[in-house]
Amino acid sequence: MNAPRRLHRAAAGVLAVFLAVHIANHLAALGGVEAHVQFMERARRVYRQPVVETVLLLGVVLQALSGLRMVWTGRHRRRGALAWLQAGSGAYLALFLVIHVTAMLAGRAIGGLDTNFYFAAAGLHVWPFVLFFAPYYFLAVAALFVHVGCALRRGQALVAWMSGAGIVVAALIVAVLMGAMVPVAIPATYLRTFGVVASS
Ligand code: HEM
Numbered sequence: 001m002n003a004p005r006r007l008h009r010a011a012a013g014v015l016a017v018f019l020a021v022h023i024a025n026h027l028a029a030l031g032g033v034e035a036h037v038q039f040m041e042r043a044r045r046v047y048r049q050p051v052v053e054t055v056l057l058l059g060v061v062l063q064a065l066s067g068l069r070m071v072w073t074g075r076h077r078r079r080g081a082l083a084w085l086q087a088g089s090g091a092y093l094a095l096f097l098v099i100h101v102t103a104m105l106a107g108r109a110i111g112g113l114d115t116n117f118y119f120a121a122a123g124l125h126v127w128p129f130v131l132f133f134a135p136y137y138f139l140a141v142a143a144l145f146v147h148v149g150c151a152l153r154r155g156q157a158l159v160a161w162m163s164g165a166g167i168v169v170a171a172l173i174v175a176v177l178m179g180a181m182v183p184v185a186i187p188a189t190y191l192r193t194f195g196v197v198a199s200s
Contacts, residue, residue: 004073008066012151014059018047019144023169029117029176033184036117060101064094082159086150089143096140111193121177122190129194134174141170 001009021043029036047053067090078084107113123133145166149159175181188196 004066004069007062008070011059011063011066014055015063018056021047023141023144023173026173026176027169030172030181032182033117040116057101060097064097067091067094082150082156085146085159089147089150092139092143093147096136096143099136100140107193113189113193117177118186118190121179121184122186122194124174124178125184125186126191126194126196130178134178137177138170138174141173142166145169 025036025039025043028039047056071087071091071094074087078087104115104119107115107119113119120137123129124137142163143166145162146159149162149166152158152162172181177184
């Protein structure tokens with residue numbers, strides 16, 4: 001195994017635990033926003049520890065860089081639908097990770113916001129931003145499942161199952177964020193970041 005691939009696998013190991021918790025956290029919102037908030041408060045006690053968060057953010061950078069390098073260097077010898085699906089889903093995830101994590105850190109450091117459920121959901125409640133955020137989040141969750149399915153190298157059937165599961169989970173998470181499954185009232189502080197001024 002070459003160095004970028006070894007690095008990519010090692011970084012994936014670091015990120016996998018956080019991502020399993022992160023996706024479960026978003027699914028917890030099916031039980032209401034309060035269930036999501038309580039879940040996140042417990043999880044943050046671990047992943048917001050400075051050492052843990054530093055390792056996680058380093059994992060994000062290494063994952064995205066090593067992945068993009070493999071997408072590029074392998075472009076001439078890549079054959080077959082699965083290989084292209086793996087590369088395509090990985091390229092999207094790398095792009096998503098950079099935007100997503102930068103937005104979270106900027107929201108905290110510059111906006112002074114608690115980057116909770118409402119921070120993620122606000123854009124889905126303001127026209128026309130919903131046109132960006134709905135596919136942006138949907139594709140991220142679906143691509144994550146597809147990418148892991150391809151990486152497990154157990155053949156097409158597993159990739160098909162993982163893709164199906166990814167589409168269902170992604171649709172549920174986006175529907176919850178949009179307020180289609182449980183009541184969601186976005187506080188004015190978060191709406192203001194999209195230029196919405198609440199009338200009194
Ligand atoms: C609908 C899908 C998603 C939503 C709504 C979402 C939302 C969020 C929110 C609100 C945070 C801040 C958490 C906090 O302040 O404690 C966060 C952090 C993060 N998310 Fe996501 N996320 C989604 C999908 C993903 C996916 C697919 C990935 C990776 C492929 C990902 C990777 C991360 C990472 C690495 C962090 C930074 C954690 C930290 O250092 O505090 N997210 N996300």
